[in-house]
Amino acid sequence: MPAQNSSPSHSQGPRRSPTSHQAIVSAAVELAGELPYSRLSIEAIAARAGVGKQTIYRWWPSKAAVVLDAVLTWSQGDDGDLQLPDTGDLETDLRAVLHATVDELNDPHYDRPMRSLTVAIVEDAQLAAEYGERLERPLHQAKKARLHRAQLAGELDPEADLDVAVEMIFGPIMNRWMTRSGPLTHAYADAVLATALAGLRRRG
Amino acid sequence: MPAQNSSPSHSQGPRRSPTSHQAIVSAAVELAGELPYSRLSIEAIAARAGVGKQTIYRWWPSKAAVVLDAVLTWSQGDDGDLQLPDTGDLETDLRAVLHATVDELNDPHYDRPMRSLTVAIVEDAQLAAEYGERLERPLHQAKKARLHRAQLAGELDPEADLDVAVEMIFGPIMNRWMTRSGPLTHAYADAVLATALAGLRRRG
Amino acid sequence: MPAQNSSPSHSQGPRRSPTSHQAIVSAAVELAGELPYSRLSIEAIAARAGVGKQTIYRWWPSKAAVVLDAVLTWSQGDDGDLQLPDTGDLETDLRAVLHATVDELNDPHYDRPMRSLTVAIVEDAQLAAEYGERLERPLHQAKKARLHRAQLAGELDPEADLDVAVEMIFGPIMNRWMTRSGPLTHAYADAVLATALAGLRRRG
Amino acid sequence: MPAQNSSPSHSQGPRRSPTSHQAIVSAAVELAGELPYSRLSIEAIAARAGVGKQTIYRWWPSKAAVVLDAVLTWSQGDDGDLQLPDTGDLETDLRAVLHATVDELNDPHYDRPMRSLTVAIVEDAQLAAEYGERLERPLHQAKKARLHRAQLAGELDPEADLDVAVEMIFGPIMNRWMTRSGPLTHAYADAVLATALAGLRRRG
DNA sequence: GTCTAACCGAGACGGTACGTCCAGTCTTGTT
DNA sequence: AACAAGACTGGACGTACCGTCTCGGTTAGAC
Missing domain, CATH: 1.10.10.60 (Homeodomain-like)
Structure with missing residues (x-):
């Protein structure tokens, strides 16, 4: 047998x-x-x-x-990018990141596939969750980590909610990109950043 | 002929x-x-x-x-709504608006058609322009007008860019709604509003 | 109104x-x-x-x-053909018809589409019924009519079942064509016809 | 194969x-x-x-x-069946065979697989040849052998072509089965057999 | 008693065709 | 001239199978 x-x-x-x-x-x-x-x-x-x-x-x-x-x-190169620059000056560092982001969003080679993905995400909650876990969250954490260091360094209000803080800085830009509600320029990014940081800084 | x-x-x-x-x-x-x-x-x-x-x-x-x-x-009722409340206290007024906005965005009867429209807008620049002129701009102007009154009343920094200001307040919320990157609550709206206003208020 | x-x-x-x-x-x-x-x-x-x-x-x-x-x-030309030749001699007339039939069945231009239709008919009872009504029955009636005239003329046994008679003459040929169980020649058709008529003729 | x-x-x-x-x-x-x-x-x-x-x-x-x-x-039982009954009376023997054949063809357990095989054969000449050699020819020979004994016994015309004779008897029935051109009954089989034998019997 | 080559089950692969849905156009007859 | 209706060509859908092609895992003889 x-x-x-x-x-x-x-x-x-x-x-x-x-x-x-x-x-x-x-x-x-x-x-x-x-x-x-x-x-x-x-x-x-x-x-x-x-x-x-x-x-x-x-x-x-x-x-x-x-x-x-x-x-x-395709954007796997970002995987190693999980560390934001840290020169000691938060605004400088974030400005660099925002300028790079704005440049990418204005580059059709990046904009078009990314916009397709965004359409899919807006329509499909399941996919949004998947996207959140696999791409957005790591990026969000990297940004938050940078803000956290700034907070420890006294650059930000110790009581600031850093998740909200990240969204204050990136949300308006992503929203403008998606809806094309206005030109997406370095100057716009700078204005958003300046306003957000003004609201987040240590208060007397 | x-x-x-x-x-x-x-x-x-x-x-x-x-x-x-x-x-x-x-x-x-x-x-x-x-x-x-x-x-x-x-x-x-x-x-x-x-x-x-x-x-x-x-x-x-x-x-x-x-x-x-x-x-x-369908949302023509909003047309008369072109005047934001004005109690004299900007944060109170905006909080009311944001809460109402958040409630709408969480209501499937509003969310679903609006999300369809948003999908169309993200994909189609032509439509985005049309949408911008016919719905977004009037709303934006109403919000800006309320901020302008606050600015005149000394509640906001006289140098603040009010277009940016509107987007600082509404952009993070719309972005979270679109991408479902987190729960859309009154508390979140309050946090966004507080941070934004902190950055926009008269300095010195 | x-x-x-x-x-x-x-x-x-x-x-x-x-x-x-x-x-x-x-x-x-x-x-x-x-x-x-x-x-x-x-x-x-x-x-x-x-x-x-x-x-x-x-x-x-x-x-x-x-x-x-x-x-x-495609074979609509046959529609007018509903009259078999009638020279007064049944065997001669049927031989002509059978030879023509055999020639057609041996002609690839006729064989191939007809074989496709036959495959469909063998597989699908519904289609077989449709085919029976629209093509087979008229042809069968025409053949039977010729046999009926022969019967009246005394060439066939007055008691012969003419439906069976038609199938005795054409069945073996169609069967050989479908199954390719042997060569489909004029000689074969003649032999079938002769045997069938021998069995159908007035018995003495 | x-x-x-x-x-x-x-x-x-x-x-x-x-x-x-x-x-x-x-x-x-x-x-x-x-x-x-x-x-x-x-x-x-x-x-x-x-x-x-x-x-x-x-x-x-x-x-x-x-x-x-x-x-x-599946139908291997038929292999031993290569001997047709021989009671001395050809028509009786063939009638038994035909009735059995008709009963099988009317039995869905037999009809359905056999019809599938027939579809394949009508479409595919190669397969038809294979089928002819492996199943049809032995059966044909058995039938022909029975007719040959009848011919030797004087029941059939000594000049009759027995290959044609077999097809005269079985062809109309198989054709009616395949094309469903009419009901496949014992009575029909009897009529076919009677007519065929009438045409095959010793003349003069 | 291993070695090794063929067979085995499983099922992924590049494809073809299925039968359905819908896009966007066109035609017919009605209002 | 706009309308309801719906047929038209055509593109894509998501599925079923085709026949080919690995995969590991048996399972014989051959060594």
Whole structure:
């Protein structure tokens, strides 16, 4: 008797093709840079990636999820970026970060895929949560950490809520970017930053 | 030459059916409250409105434009609202406005159509401009006017940029709503408002 | 007075495009002559016809139904053919018909579309009934009519069941064609005919 | 059809798993009894048999070939049946055979798999040849042998072509079964048989 | 008694086609 | 001329299978 059915299953899990995965993600970023989100199709991603549609549906639940992974993979360079500059002067450091952010948001190569992802996030709460955990939260923590150091250094009111503080600085800028309610300039960023810090600084 | 029979006074231009127009706009709001924007179809709007598809295409260039008109018409009550309360105490007045805003944004009857419109705006610069002129700017001006009175009354720094000021107060809240990056509570609104006003108040 | 708008609908029925209809039917016959039935796709028919797939699905319930209509339309010339030749000699007349039939069945231009239709009929009882009414029965009646004249003329046993008689003559040939159980020649047809008539003739 | 590499003498050839083979064939018959041929998939056969798809593709070139093997294996009882009854009276013996045939063809357990196989045969000349050799020819020979004995006994015209004779008797019935051009009854079989034998009997 | 090659189950892969939904255009007949 | 209705071409959806292709894991003979 072969006595072999002790192992209940072959249990080796799915074997995802890394080349296909990469091709899909790359194609998605490319296309997200060429088309608005609503005209970005899974069919086009599959065709561009040289992949069967089913390979996308097998691994991602929706177009939005593909775009999330695509943008995350694409901006992976940010992963090491989890440390904000710290020259000792908070406003200087934040100004540098904000200027870089504004420059990115004004660069179509960044703006277009990011805007696609944002459309998906505004529409889909599930995806927003996923995005929050995987990209937004680490960035938020890095910003908060910088503010925390400033707080310890006496640059900020010791009672300030730093989560709110981060949003005071970045929220108006992201909102202006999303809704295009005005030009997104360094000067605007500086004004936002100055006002926010004025409100956050140690009070006599 | 057809002699330009769109002659001024007596001409009637296109004879748009007011009942059809109203039915379309109502159906669009209803459906925007039931479905995410991406699954909202012109076909469904036409069917719900009891209208031929062509009647929609005749008067609106895109689904986004219908939704814009629909949401605008639906929230027309706000039109009289162009005056913010003025009790003499800016923070009290703004707190009331922010609480009302937060409550609306947390109400699915308001959130869902508005979110559909926002998706359309994030994706479509043309529509964003249209939206900016027709809804956002008047609201912005009303808010700015209240801040201006406060500035004149010495509650705010006379040098403060009031456009930035409005965005400091409302931007973080709208951003949190859109991206669902955190709970949208009265307390959060109060914290944003307090911080912003602290940064905007007369110094020295 | 509007009188009569009590009519619940405009009730004018569907307005099928005759050019699309014709193009679909033609493309189907063409493709049925190029591909085996199982590889004949609605997609290919639509593409060849320059038509949206939906236009096919709107008017036909299945690929089989398209093929039936296509073959019927294509062989419409047979419609006037409902009269078999009558020289007074039954065997001569039937031999001519059988030879023509055998020649057709051996002609790929006829064989291939007809075989596709036959595959559909063998598989689908519903379609078989449709086919029976629209093509087989008229042909059967024409053959039976010729046999009936022969019976009246004393060439056949007055008690012979003519429905069976028709099938005795054509059944073996059609069966051999379908199953390719042997070569389909004039000689074979003659042998079948001779045997059948020997069994059907007036017995002495 | 086994690929049967006729490798040199001592070779042992492929080591086909008999349990898998049997499971595939059984699953194919089962499914052929539940689904029309066009909706019978290799994937479903593999799943039902608890077998990898490759195991099917390794040993059979097509779905049609699996079905052929499946039906042949399933109806293997017929293999010993290669002797028709011989009571000395041809018509009695054939009537028994025809009634049994008609009963089988009217039994869904037999009709459905057989019809699937027939669909495959009508479409695929290669398979028809295979079927002809492995199932039809032995049956045909058995029928012909019985007719030959009748011919020797003087029941049939000594000049009758017995291949044609077999087809005269069985062709109309098979044709009616395939095309469902009429009810398949004992009475119909009797009428066909009587007419055919009338045409085949010793003349003069 | 290992070695090793073929077979096995499983199932991912690039594809084709399915049958459906909807976009945006066009046509018909009614108001 | 705008309207309700709805057919039209066409693009994309998400699913089912195709036939091919690895994966590990058995399972024989061959060594």
